[in-house]
Amino acid sequence: MGEITIHNKIITSASNLFYANGYNSTGINEIISKSGIAKATLYSHFKSKEDICMAYLKQRHDSFLESLKSYVSKRKKGRNQLLAIFDLLRDMYREEDFHGCWGLKTLGELSPKQKKILGVIQKQKKELLLYLGEVVGDNITNISKAETEKISGGIYLLYDSAITESHLFKNDWPIYTARSIAPLLFANSEVVQ
Amino acid sequence: MGEITIHNKIITSASNLFYANGYNSTGINEIISKSGIAKATLYSHFKSKEDICMAYLKQRHDSFLESLKSYVSKRKKGRNQLLAIFDLLRDMYREEDFHGCWGLKTLGELSPKQKKILGVIQKQKKELLLYLGEVVGDNITNISKAETEKISGGIYLLYDSAITESHLFKNDWPIYTARSIAPLLFANSEVVQ
DNA sequence: ATAAGAAAAGACTGGTCTGTCTAGTTATCC
């Protein structure tokens, strides 16, 4: 865990480049020069640029979801846990290398042929949606499946636009607006105290 | 107006290609072959690919805003006008060549250097936000500036995530969810009858 | 010490990219 393997070095360098400059604009040569490795070494660890992209997406998503779970678990039950995702986003926005959502950024670059990468992004977003559903279930009592989906879907939509728009405008108003709107979703629900 | 000039042919071809396959994945040669023109002709109308991109964004945005204004004006005052943007989005989604938001799609491809295109996207999104503010002002009475901004900002965020997520999932649930959430924004306001 | 494996360095293939330039063709207007 956390070892500095060549594998990790490649993913880290590629991740920074893809996230900052875009997938199509980043060349293999940039990745190897930033990793300080030879080209043949890279291709002995990954069979294609597409594979590196999927590893990049997975790494970002896994670490995001881990952070989110930690943010949720560190908060009091109820409203605070339901809004934890916006606290995380606010802190992500404050990082100097914030460039919005890695998944949606990559989605914009895909041509309809690149089904594999699309599948990865869809899977990750569904995973987030599912987790938000759990958080809603844990923090709101006596709630139907339809209501759960509406609330978690709403938080999801607000989060995804907040991350994209704060990046677009280079301003955090979308995060605060989204966070202030989210409670309307469960205003008439039995939020756990 | 609406003449079939070479200028328009270039924008139309480029627009379809950029929107479907992405900006970086679309080559000049593809654009000229789809336009049925020679390369020198293209470069006598546009000085660079970046310029074509900006014309593409402008054309999509202008036509979107025109449609939106028409959708709003054709609806009864009040709730229907406030939600008109989601009706438009639903109809856009049903078009066979729907690929989400042209602006956000392009945003994902930009490296931090491409300030000009970023500026165009920011300007367009601000224009949409401003127009939504007008619609809110026209349809809700006795409302403060802060409340107007919260409601129009909320509709804006819901619209932008709905367009992106419906494209990502190839499903219209985000549009209906966003539309069903939006009224919560003005539940306690004086909506014009 | 030696054998085996991993990695470095970078040449190379075959292709793509944007943008320029030259030539020849067509259309238009006086």
Place this chain on the structure above:
DNA sequence: GGATAACTAGACAGACCAGTCTTTTCTTAT
């Protein structure tokens, strides 16, 4: 009819692309 402008076709430059391969160097385990 002759001039002017707009267009076509495609060669070309110079750079970059992903991915393969060879050769040399280094590390490590027995």
